[in-house]
Amino acid sequence: MPATVVVGTQWGDEGKGKLTDLLAKEMSMVVRYQGGHNAGHTIVVDGEIYILQLIPSGILYEHVTPVIGNGVVVHPGVMLREIDTLESKGIDCSRLRLSGNAHLIMPYHEEIDALTERRLGKNKLGTTKSGIGPTYADKANRIGLRVQDLLDPKIFRQKLDVVLKEKNNVLAKIFNRLPKQADEIASLYLDEYLPRIRPLITDTVNLVHDALEGGEHVLFEGAQATFLDLDHGTYPFVTSSNPVAGGACVGAGIGPLHINRVIGIAKGYVTRVGSGPFPTELLGDEADQLIEWAEEFGSVTGRRRRVGWFDTVMMRHAARLNSLTELMVGKIDKLDQFDVIKVCVAYDIDGRVVRDLPYHQSELHRAKPIYEELPGWKSDLSSAYEPDHLPKEAHDFIELLQRECGVPINTVAVGRARDQFVHFAASL
Ligand code: IMO
Numbered sequence: 342m343p344a345t346v347v348v349g350t351q352w353g354d355e356g357k358g359k360l361t362d363l364l365a366k367e368m369s370m371v372v373r374y375q376g377g378h379n380a381g382h383t384i385v386v387d388g389e390i391y392i393l394q395l396i397p398s399g400i401l402y403e404h405v406t407p408v409i410g411n412g413v414v415v416h417p418g419v420m421l422r423e424i425d426t427l428e429s430k431g432i433d434c435s436r437l438r439l440s441g442n443a444h445l446i447m448p449y450h451e452e453i454d455a456l457t458e459r460r461l462g463k464n465k466l467g468t469t470k471s472g473i474g475p476t477y478a479d480k481a482n483r484i485g486l487r488v489q490d491l492l493d494p495k496i497f498r499q500k501l502d503v504v505l506k507e508k509n510n511v512l513a514k515i516f517n518r519l520p521k522q523a524d525e526i527a528s529l530y531l532d533e534y535l536p537r538i539r540p541l542i543t544d545t546v547n548l549v550h551d552a553l554e555g556g557e558h559v560l561f562e563g564a565q566a567t568f569l570d571l572d573h574g575t576y577p578f579v580t581s582s583n584p585v586a587g588g589a590c591v592g593a594g595i596g597p598l599h600i601n602r603v604i605g606i607a608k609g610y611v612t613r614v615g616s617g618p619f620p621t622e623l624l625g626d627e628a629d630q631l632i633e634w635a636e637e638f639g640s641v642t643g644r645r646r647r648v649g650w651f652d653t654v655m656m657r658h659a660a661r662l663n664s665l666t667e668l669m670v671g672k673i674d675k676l677d678q679f680d681v682i683k684v685c686v687a688y689d690i691d692g693r694v695v696r697d698l699p700y701h702q703s704e705l706h707r708a709k710p711i712y713e714e715l716p717g718w719k720s721d722l723s724s725a726y727e728p729d730h731l732p733k734e735a736h737d738f739i740e741l742l743q744r745e746c747g748v749p750i751n752t753v754a755v756g757r758a759r760d761q762f763v764h765f766a767a768s769l
Pocket residue numbers: 349352353354355357379380381382466467468469470471472473474563564565566569578579580581614615616
């Protein structure tokens with residue numbers, strides 16, 4: 342019963358969609374275990390671009406059962422829009438399974454997310470404004486509505502009435518907004534959404550266990566990333582769930598001993614959207630250059646991403662937090678044009694050389710990267726598909742990452758298309 346977790350090791354947008362799609366070929370089930378439509382996983386097949394926010398990346402393979410686990414927060418409207426887009430491209434979504442225990446993102450969650458960001462002004466987190474934080478907060482506060490509540494309209498309405506009283510108070514008294522109407526919300530969720538999502542609602546915990554017990558290979562697809570993790574990321578500039586590999590246990594209902602492989606996804610440099618510390622961040626011309634060459638704009642929000650050099654201090658920590666068994670490094674072709682490529686191997690914090698991620702975040706804010714500099718390969722990697730096709734400088738770069746991170750790199754991606762990979766291991 343092989344179970345593999347795919348986890349982002351930086352601040353998101355590492356290319357998890359493309360790499361999950363590559364792995365999904367060999368899987369019979371792909372399970373999302375946390376997050377919601379704050380994710381944006383891009384897959385390019387035959388020139389067609391698919392951006393998946395909520396639906397697991399395995400959806401593009403007919404033999405894969407895509408599962409949205411209990412740990413995910415679900416906006417049914419967004420999910421249905423995504424289904425419609427996929428179906429208009431000929432992808433059958435009837436195989437999708439949705440946990441009855443997943444929490445629902447409600448209209449007030451989105452509104453409160455956006456209003457809170459606005460109120461915070463320059464202290465804002467830079468959230469995706471999709472209601473993720475407020476939905477997880479209600480879950481922890483035990484006032485959330487779950488997918489299974491939709492199946493009992495009376496209970497749904499009762500719970501909605503109770504919670505809406507509180508939310509409308511917040512909207513009116515803190516944000517000076519009009520109240521939300523329970524009738525409108527109930528009609529949207531029960532009359533419009535429910536008939537379409539009812540056939541998808543499943544006991545996904547038993548579904549996953551049946552697959553594992555049947556010897557099927559299950560992939561757990563993390564959204565966001567290690568340093569956006571609520572517990573282990575750069576709090577408060579994080580998301581409100583646990584993307585780390587351990588989150589797969591909670592968010593899908595499996596024990597830790599089920600997991601036998603954890604693949605970390607990184608890109609050959611680092612990006613971040615939203616606020617928070619970023620030791621290797623580039624500013625000025627160097628940043629403009631990388632953003633232009635790498636087209637670093639959000640796949641869903643269109644926001645310009647912050648960019649910086651690869652940081653092995655963070656990666657060594659990510660390896661520990663996730664028990665990484667291997668790494669896949671995406672987008673190394675985006676570095677094709679650089680004369681010099683830098684890799685951060687340690688930090689200078691107040692004159693001390695530090696190789697471990699400081700636990701005190703104010704130190705991370707002061708950390709100055711210590712770089713190892715490598716000559717760039719100055720050539721186009723996009724058509725490479727075997728290790729021999731890569732120039733020596735690219736091998737040196739990959740070897741340095743491997744050595745400094747202490748994790749074997751089994752694959753690098755050299756372009757957006759499904760087949761633009763170089764594998765180092767004999768099999769995936
Ligand atoms: P994928 O799965 C990059 C960031 C937001 C913000 C913080 C909190 O595509 O890698 P939230 O809306 O989750 O409350 O925002 O987390 N963030 C992401 N950054 N990729 C993502 O997903 C992200 N999901 C959330 O920019 O800084």
